[in-house]
Amino acid sequence: MTAPRRHFHEELRTIEQQLVLMAGMAERAVGRAVDALVRNDIALAAEVVADDQLIDEKYLLIHEKWLETMALQTPVAIDLRLMSSVLHLLVTLERMGDQATNIAKIVKSIEGHAREPVILEHLREMGDLVQPMVRTAMEAFVQRDFALALRVPEMDEPVNRLNRSMTNDVARCAPDQEVLEWAVPMLMVSRALERVGDQAVDIAEQVAFLLTGEFQEFTRPDTESYDH
Amino acid sequence: MAADDRGIVIAPAGVPGSVEETGPVTHAMETVDMSVSYGSFRAVKNVSLQFRDHQITALIGPSGCGKSTVLRAFNRMNDLIPTSRVEGRVLFHGADIYEESVDPVEVRRRVGMVFQKPNPFPKSIYDNVAWGAKVNGYKGNMDDLVEQSLRQAALWDEVDDKLDQSGLSLSGGQQQRLCIARTIAVKPEIILMDEPTSALDPIATLRIEELIQELKQRYTIIIVTHNMQQAARASDFTAFLNMDQDRAGRVIEFEATAELFTRPAKKETEDYITGRFG
Numbered sequence: 001m002t003a004p005r006r007h008f009h010e011e012l013r014t015i016e017q018q019l020v021l022m023a024g025m026a027e028r029a030v031g032r033a034v035d036a037l038v039r040n041d042i043a044l045a046a047e048v049v050a051d052d053q054l055i056d057e058k059y060l061l062i063h064e065k066w067l068e069t070m071a072l073q074t075p076v077a078i079d080l081r082l083m084s085s086v087l088h089l090l091v092t093l094e095r096m097g098d099q100a101t102n103i104a105k106i107v108k109s110i111e112g113h114a115r116e117p118v119i120l121e122h123l124r125e126m127g128d129l130v131q132p133m134v135r136t137a138m139e140a141f142v143q144r145d146f147a148l149a150l151r152v153p154e155m156d157e158p159v160n161r162l163n164r165s166m167t168n169d170v171a172r173c174a175p176d177q178e179v180l181e182w183a184v185p186m187l188m189v190s191r192a193l194e195r196v197g198d199q200a201v202d203i204a205e206q207v208a209f210l211l212t213g214e215f216q217e218f219t220r221p222d223t224e225s226y227d228h
Numbered sequence: 229m230a231a232d233d234r235g236i237v238i239a240p241a242g243v244p245g246s247v248e249e250t251g252p253v254t255h256a257m258e259t260v261d262m263s264v265s266y267g268s269f270r271a272v273k274n275v276s277l278q279f280r281d282h283q284i285t286a287l288i289g290p291s292g293c294g295k296s297t298v299l300r301a302f303n304r305m306n307d308l309i310p311t312s313r314v315e316g317r318v319l320f321h322g323a324d325i326y327e328e329s330v331d332p333v334e335v336r337r338r339v340g341m342v343f344q345k346p347n348p349f350p351k352s353i354y355d356n357v358a359w360g361a362k363v364n365g366y367k368g369n370m371d372d373l374v375e376q377s378l379r380q381a382a383l384w385d386e387v388d389d390k391l392d393q394s395g396l397s398l399s400g401g402q403q404q405r406l407c408i409a410r411t412i413a414v415k416p417e418i419i420l421m422d423e424p425t426s427a428l429d430p431i432a433t434l435r436i437e438e439l440i441q442e443l444k445q446r447y448t449i450i451i452v453t454h455n456m457q458q459a460a461r462a463s464d465f466t467a468f469l470n471m472d473q474d475r476a477g478r479v480i481e482f483e484a485t486a487e488l489f490t491r492p493a494k495k496e497t498e499d500y501i502t503g504r505f506g
Contacts, residue, residue, distance in 0.1 A: 005503030
């Protein structure tokens with residue numbers, strides 16, 4: 001006997017697959033934006049900015065399908081929780097793409113300035129840390145793996161530490177006005193990468209919600225250096 | 229909450245905004261380890277449910293799981309089937325309605341029933357509503373009773389100028405509301421509804437669902453529906469029944485409706501309501 005809602009569940013799988021593709025696009029955009037910064041590659045930065053439209057188009061495509069499915073299929077129980085999580089992830093991933101765009105725009109705005117290698121190294125390190133966080137969170141989502149989701153907030157700790165130390169990194173540039181002008185926008189890059197880490201944690205929290213039906217805050221607010 | 233291995237269920241925890249916030253929880257109807265058999269076939273077994281006053285409880289489950297059998301046990305409608313047998317207890321305000329001293333006609337007056345297909349008598353709209361009260365020797369003002377019952381059934385404004393016309397002249401949705409008015413007229417405390425909208429179009433269905441919400445201010449309502457979305461829209465609590473391997477129906481889960489449709493405790497419930505079975 002065929003399961004009575006086979007067509008609907010195939011639609012859910014299609015939406016989920018599209019979301020995974022979008023996560024890959026957003027995560028790669030972050031990586032490319034950091035690459036553009038580290039290599040001072042203005043052309044690559046311009047590409048990241050332009051490609052954000054592709055992420056936005058994917059957002060609209062999935063959102064349209066999401067609305068249609070909600071209207072026509074009235075999901076319940078785990079299907080309803082999946083749809084709720086999908087909407088949350090959709091918004092989170094679109095904003096992740098925006099963070100990549102912000103970094104890429106900063107790269108273009110500081111073209112030609114003298115750079116400070118320690119700051120660049122720290123930002124590269126943050127980029128290397130947040131990308132696996134996004135991949136891990138999405139893998140936990142796809143595999144419905146609660147234990148894997150719980151690893152994401154642990155991965156976020158070094159990102160937060162590097163972000164907190166960035167103010168001192170920039171302050172050390174104060175004696176050299178030209179370097180300082182380059183360094184101050186790096187606070188925004190650091191902040192953007194720290195947000196990407198938080199967004200990965202948000203995705204992991206949605207995995208927990210999907211699996212348990214209870215929303216759990218993985219990161220205590222008092223562990224953050226400031227509100228976001 | 230979920231049923232235990234014997235299908236025993238006690239009342240689920242509270243629902244925000246429900247009666248327990250303003251007073252103690254009371255139950256109009258309760259079954260204790262109830263089983264119903266037809267001859268040698270046990271149709272439902274070990275059903276223990278508590279139905280809160282002035283709340284709407286939906287019974288859902290696949291065809292043949294015994295949800296209508298459970299409903300009919302609440303006003304001794306199964307008595308009309310000679311081979312039927314009810315075990316366990318069915319308590320109406322704490323008293324067992326299957327005690328020998330209990331008059332089944334009185335039970336059916338206090339526990340009214342609305343059926344799947346609208347079944348008005350081939351009489352005038354007025355007589356349809358007044359009939360039960362007349363049979364019960366109602367001594368009050370019959371005109372007032374008819375008007376009040378039709379108003380409560382949200383039908384008065386549509387029929388006040390044609391009370392002498394046949395009940396059969398009304399549309400399907402109006403006929404079902406007429407049947408609800410007829411049920412209300414004998415002043416029951418509980419209204420049982422057995423798939424009351426399955427023969428109606430979507431608009432008439434939504435009107436009945438809206439009406440049920442209004443009726444719960446005055447009555448306790450237990451509704452059997454094969455339409456899960458209707459249970460989700462229209463009820464405060466939902467009991468999910470399913471068949472065991474011996475084909476006897478039993479309660480799998482009984483919970484506040486919002487909880488059951490977002491976080492069912494039992495996989496069997498989840499598989500059924502999400503269509504992941506077969």
